[in-house]
Amino acid sequence: MRILPIALVTFLALVGTAQASVNPPAGHVPFDAGFAVGVQTYKCDGAAWAFTGPRATVYALHGKLDHYAGPTWEARDGSKVVGAKVSEEPSPIGAIPHLLLRGASTTPGQLGKTSFVQRLATTGGVAPAASTCTSATSGKVAEVPYTAVYTFWRAIR
Secondary structure, X not given: OOHHHHHHHHHHHHHOOOOHHHOOOOOEEEEEEEEEEEEEEEEEOOOOEEEEEEEEEEEEOOEEXXXXXXXXXXXXXXXXXXXXXXXEEOOOOOOOOEEEEEEEEEOOOXXXXXXXXXXXXXXXXXXXOHHHOOXXXXXXXXXXXXXXXXXXXXXXX
């Protein structure tokens, strides 16, 4: 599968180039990374588009992960990490922002020792224009394609 080598090269190129505010603190090391392909979902409430969550597959070095609302990442062994936003930086290309999330809760397994999740190299995923959310489109759901590189960090033992 060609996507894994591409994700690895992208990960290695990005680890040292992220804005300082979206880098984990000292004492943490990356243990997995992957390229995500999916959608960011928004719902029109009649006045604005509200973010409802992501739905993506992360093609990680240690196997596929499912990514969904929470935000949650789930490995094939059933382990999960739920993130809580620490910081964000605007994407340099106008896509969804780069993020640093702490592992707010985890379950044992592949993702069980996750301390931070970093989202970089984003494309797409931005909410539709506010002008497209009106009383006539209230309740409409928009799925906006996006890609990103996710890096999973753990504390140094």
